[in-house]
Amino acid sequence: MKNFQxxxxxxxxxxxxxxxxxxxxxxxxxxxxxxxxxxxxxLFTFRKLGKKIESPECSIYRYFESKHMLLVYLTYWYWSWVxxxxxxxxxxxxxxxxxxxxxxxxxxxxxxxxxxxxxxNEFLLHRIVxxxxxxxxxxxGVKEGNQKGYFEVYKRIVQRLSDFVLDINPKFEFPHxxxxxxxxxxxxxxxxxxxIPSLTDVGEGKDNITTFYTNLVFKVIEE
Amino acid sequence: MKNFQxxxxxxxxxxxxxxxxxxxxxxxxxxxxxxxxxxxxxLFTFRKLGKKIESPECSIYRYFESKHMLLVYLTYWYWSWVxxxxxxxxxxxxxxxxxxxxxxxxxxxxxxxxxxxxxxNEFLLHRIVxxxxxxxxxxxGVKEGNQKGYFEVYKRIVQRLSDFVLDINPKFEFPHxxxxxxxxxxxxxxxxxxxIPSLTDVGEGKDNITTFYTNLVFKVIEE
DNA sequence: GCAAATATAATAGTATTACTATCATCTTTG
DNA sequence: CAAAGATGATAGTAATACTATTATATTTGC
Numbered sequence: 001m002k003n004f005q006x007x008x009x010x011x012x013x014x015x016x017x018x019x020x021x022x023x024x025x026x027x028x029x030x031x032x033x034x035x036x037x038x039x040x041x042x043l044f045t046f047r048k049l050g051k052k053i054e055s056p057e058c059s060i061y062r063y064f065e066s067k068h069m070l071l072v073y074l075t076y077w078y079w080s081w082v083x084x085x086x087x088x089x090x091x092x093x094x095x096x097x098x099x100x101x102x103x104x105x106x107x108x109x110x111x112x113x114x115x116x117x118x119x120x121n122e123f124l125l126h127r128i129v130x131x132x133x134x135x136x137x138x139x140x141g142v143k144e145g146n147q148k149g150y151f152e153v154y155k156r157i158v159q160r161l162s163d164f165v166l167d168i169n170p171k172f173e174f175p176h177x178x179x180x181x182x183x184x185x186x187x188x189x190x191x192x193x194x195x196i197p198s199l200t201d202v203g204e205g206k207d208n209i210t211t212f213y214t215n216l217v218f219k220v221i222e223e
Numbered sequence: 224m225k226n227f228q229x230x231x232x233x234x235x236x237x238x239x240x241x242x243x244x245x246x247x248x249x250x251x252x253x254x255x256x257x258x259x260x261x262x263x264x265x266l267f268t269f270r271k272l273g274k275k276i277e278s279p280e281c282s283i284y285r286y287f288e289s290k291h292m293l294l295v296y297l298t299y300w301y302w303s304w305v306x307x308x309x310x311x312x313x314x315x316x317x318x319x320x321x322x323x324x325x326x327x328x329x330x331x332x333x334x335x336x337x338x339x340x341x342x343x344n345e346f347l348l349h350r351i352v353x354x355x356x357x358x359x360x361x362x363x364g365v366k367e368g369n370q371k372g373y374f375e376v377y378k379r380i381v382q383r384l385s386d387f388v389l390d391i392n393p394k395f396e397f398p399h400x401x402x403x404x405x406x407x408x409x410x411x412x413x414x415x416x417x418x419i420p421s422l423t424d425v426g427e428g429k430d431n432i433t434t435f436y437t438n439l440v441f442k443v444i445e446e
Numbered sequence: 447g448c449a450a451a452t453a454t455a456a457t458a459g460t461a462t463t464a465c466t467a468t469c470a471t472c473t474t475t476g
Numbered sequence: 477c478a479a480a481g482a483t484g485a486t487a488g489t490a491a492t493a494c495t496a497t498t499a500t501a502t503t504t505g506c
Contacts, residue, residue: 017453024454040363045492056455061494131361138354140263142418155421173424174435180415180422181408181439188407189400195365198378199403201396212397216404219442240482247483268463279484284465 005117008080013148014073017063025063027053029077030119032070037124041071041132072136072150078129079153081116082106086160100164101214107157108186108210130187158183169221178220182213228340231303236371237296240286248286250276252300253342255293260347264294264355295359295373301352302376304339305329309383323387324437330380331409331433353410381406392444401443405436 012018019025031053036044046067050057064070089102116122137151145151162175172178189209193202202208235241242248254276259267269290273280287293312325339345360374368374385398395401412432416425425431 022453042362046494047492056457057493058456058495059454062453066493134357135361137419138358138414139265146419151419155419158422174431176422176424177412177431177435178439181404181412184411185404185408189404191361192403196360196369196374196378199381199399201399208397208400212400216401216439216443219445220439222442245482269465270463279486280464281466281485282483285482289464 005115006084008077008084008117010073010076010080011149011152014069014076014150015064016061019063019073024053024055024059026119027055028060028063028070029074030121033074033121033124033128036071036074036128036132041067041128041135068136068139071132072145074125075129075133075136076150076153077120078122078125078133079157081122083153083157083160085114086157096164096167097218100161100168100217103161103164104182104214104217105210107161107183108213109207110190130191133187134184165217165221169223171223172221175221178217182217186210186213228338229307231300231307231340233296233299233303234372234375237292237299237373238287239284242286242296247276247278247282249342250278251283251286251293252297253344256297256344256347256351259294259297259351259355264290264351264358291359291362294355295368297348298352298356298359299373299376300343301345301348301356302380304345304348306376306380306383308337309380319387319390320441323384323391323440326384326387327405327437327440328433330384330406331436332430333413353414356410357407388440388444392446394446395444398444401440405440409433409436 007020010020017025019029028049032044032049035049035052039048044067046057046060050060064073085106086103089106090099093099093102111122111126113123137145139145158176158179161179165172165175165178186209189200189202189212192199193209201212230243233243240248242252251272255267255272258272258275262271267290269280269283273283287296308329309326312329313322316322316325334345334349337345360368362368381399381402384402388395388398388401409432412423412425412435415422416432424435
């Protein structure tokens with residue numbers, strides 16, 4: 001039972017019409033998450049999505065310029081959501097060490113059921129971002145996308161944790177590299193664990209990823 | 224002046240006809256490297272490649288089942304080449320520490336001009352693998368691809384360095400995670416440095432990536 | 447309560463992509 | 477020098493990633 005619901009705001013350059021403002025828009029978002037997770041981003045098409053939600057393909061194009069931009073929207077949403085969880089997780093903690101530990105936990109653990117909006121399955125969205133997230137920037141127009149702010153939240157998260165690192169060790173030279181390495185690394189390891197397990201050490205049942213990266217960060221930044 | 228040339232063997236499941244055995248095959252490989260680097264993998268097509276090499280599209284399909292499989296071939300080739308460099312780099316070194324340091328250097332530094340086969344521009348190939356490499360496994364058929372051995376060399380490289388790590392600290396629990404994290408991380412950081420610099424700490428002219436990851440590895444594995 | 451604005455649906459169409467098929471010709475090689 | 481194999485020429489297909497046009501709902505502002 002929850003008496004509040006947070007609203008995630010997404011950069012308006014990622015969409016043509018705000019999908020959060022209409023029934024159809026929310027349906028596009030929620031069903032596309034299911035479908036991308038099921039088919040993978042390559043086999044996912046607006047035509048198939050249209051069929052699933054029983055709306056014509058061209059209606060989807062009124063919300064998103066392309067399926068690539070839909071992916072950009074979804075990952076932006078995801079990172080905003082993670083940012084919210086990071087802020088929330090830091091409250092009532094005193095030391096920067098505790099805050100950093102908690103933040104690494106949020107970034108490296110898979111999501112638990114929580115108060116995300118009802119039309120977003122954040123468990124599936126997490127899987128999508130792990131697998132397809134890099135496709136938002138591994139494209140020709142990265143620089144333009146970066147200028148338009150598609151990655152601003154991601155960058156802010158990296159900055160936030162980098163600041164913790166610098167607070168703990170002001171002389172540490174590579175905080176951004178360290179943080180972006182572990183964020184991407186955690187997603188990657190979780191994906192490998194499922195599909196190419198010999199690239200990881202994730203054993204049966206037990207989840208070492210958070211332990212590994214927490215350890216890594218504190219060992220690397222100590223003077 | 225070189226009196227020898229090494230020949231990289233690629234898993235024969237990645238191609239229909241061995242592109243290394245004919246003039247046309249080598250042309251397909253060498254020109255596709257230029258073209259994928261120039262256009263990005265999404266905009267690259269066999270039709271455009273056919274036009275460039277003045278051969279019909281269908282001739283290219285006689286070598287590679289799809290453009291995805293061509294990418295798999297190219298990345299396989301790349302990692303085999305890196306493996307060769309790793310073996311070469313380890314000769315005449317006594318301590319495992321030295322070997323590991325050298326290996327990290329090979330894996331994290333951009334390639335220098337060396338004795339790669341004339342039809343392969345390994346500088347461009349390195350850029351392609353940094354940017355597009357993950358697309359070989361971020362697809363629906365990863366598991367089948369893994370079973371067919373598309374990633375066997377990559378896995379062998381991870382194993383090789385993991386063994387160094389375990390030799391230095393036999394109690395270290397997560398060698399594979401550590402090594403695959405730094406290999407992917409190095410590529411990623413180099414890509415970020417060029418396109419989304421605020422995610423890194425790579426400054427003007429100086430290249431910190433190797434320093435960062437070398438430090439990271441030795442700090443993390445120390446008892 | 448109704449006109450105007452806006453969103454959606456229905457239908458149709460286009461250029462391009464990712465292939466496949468067929469057959470003729472050219473080049474090896476045993 | 478014949479047979480096998482590789483390449484070229486030509487053609488074709490289903491699907492993708494869109495766009496355009498017009499009709500029909502639905503919302504909203506006065």
